Amino acid sequence: MLEDLRRDLRAAAEPDRVPQLERYFQAFPGGYGEGDVFLGVRVPAARAIAKRHAALPLQDVASLLRSDVHDERLVALLLLARRAERGDEDERRAVLDIYLAGTASINNWDLVDASAPAVVGGWVLDHDTALLDTLAGSDDLWERRIAMIATLRLIRAGELDPTYTLAERLLSDDHDLMHKACGWMLREAGKRDERRLVAFIETHAARMPRTMLRYAIERLPADERARLLAL
Numbered sequence: 001m002l003e004d005l006r007r008d009l010r011a012a013a014e015p016d017r018v019p020q021l022e023r024y025f026q027a028f029p030g031g032y033g034e035g036d037v038f039l040g041v042r043v044p045a046a047r048a049i050a051k052r053h054a055a056l057p058l059q060d061v062a063s064l065l066r067s068d069v070h071d072e073r074l075v076a077l078l079l080l081a082r083r084a085e086r087g088d089e090d091e092r093r094a095v096l097d098i099y100l101a102g103t104a105s106i107n108n109w110d111l112v113d114a115s116a117p118a119v120v121g122g123w124v125l126d127h128d129t130a131l132l133d134t135l136a137g138s139d140d141l142w143e144r145r146i147a148m149i150a151t152l153r154l155i156r157a158g159e160l161d162p163t164y165t166l167a168e169r170l171l172s173d174d175h176d177l178m179h180k181a182c183g184w185m186l187r188e189a190g191k192r193d194e195r196r197l198v199a200f201i202e203t204h205a206a207r208m209p210r211t212m213l214r215y216a217i218e219r220l221p222a223d224e225r226a227r228l229l230a231l
Contacts, residue, residue: 002060005053009071012049013039025070025108032141032177033070033108041071043110050078058083058094065102073105074114081118096123107142109177116146121153129162136166141175148181155188163189164200171207183215190219198228205231 017040022028027036041049056064056079064076083095099106099119106112124131135147148170151163167182190197197216205213205228217225 001053001056002064005049005056005064005075006072008049008052009039009041009046009069009075012041012045013071014042015040017042021070025110036070036108037068039069039071041074043074046071046074047078050075050082054079054082058091058098062098062102065098065105067105070108070111073111077106077111077115077119081115084119084122092123095119103140103143103146106146109145109181112142112145112149116149117153117156120146120150124150124162125154125157125159129165132162132166136169141177144170144173144178145181148178148185151185152188155185155192158192160189160192160196164196167200167212168204171204171209171212173209176209176211179209179211180215183212183218186212186216187218190216194220198224201228202231205229 018038021038021040022033022036025031025033025036025038027033027038053075061076061079061083064072065080067073067076080095080099084092087095096119099115106115120131120135132147132150135143135150138144138147148163148166151166154160154162163185167186170178170182173179173182186197186200198220201208201213201216208216213229217228220228
């Protein structure tokens with residue numbers, strides 16, 4: 001079954017897109033995705049392939065996640081997210097274990113964003129936030145991003161506290177991809193409670209990286225954006 005999935009991916013590959021993807025995901029020397037390998041599969045096609053192979057055994061999904069090929073890791077993560085959303089407690093625990101053991105392979109922002117809310121956020125929602133605290137304290141950029149992006153699942157369930165707690169903790173993070181992640185999650189939280197978002201920014205604007213601040217206020221009225229940017 002795993003070889004069938006790999007054949008499907010290669011059939012869907014668009015090699016002409018590879019140079020563009022290498023630039024977009026910084027797979028060039030010195031980039032955060034340095035050395036990654038792309039087939040050129042579009043995300044909708046990857047999602048369709050994951051759906052087609054939804055019954056792939058978890059041990060094969062874990063093997064796929066260890067692949068050197070970005071597109072294969074993406075499909076593995078889409079499969080794990082699907083299992084996390086639909087499985088019982090035991091399967092969700094097994095999925096989480098595979099995920100946490102494989103964070104070295106979840107090494108670009110699209111891989112994190114496609115999986116963290118369902119796998120980590122879903123688990124935390126039903127248990128506790130200790131896992132978010134651990135990941136947010138990691139020296140690894142991608143584990144920190146997993147922690148932040150995972151809170152999207154909690155935001156959608158109306159639980160905003162973890163997002164604000166992590167955003168405050170990560171104010172001093174030095175990576176632009178974390179500034180974007182925090183700003184994005186704050187913006188999402190603001191859709192639920194705009195006054196709380198504004199209060200957070202009024203308290204922390206002077207310390208917030210500019211990218212984080214701009215992402216967070218993106219949906220606010222123009223005059224309010226100008227006021228907060230001036231703080």
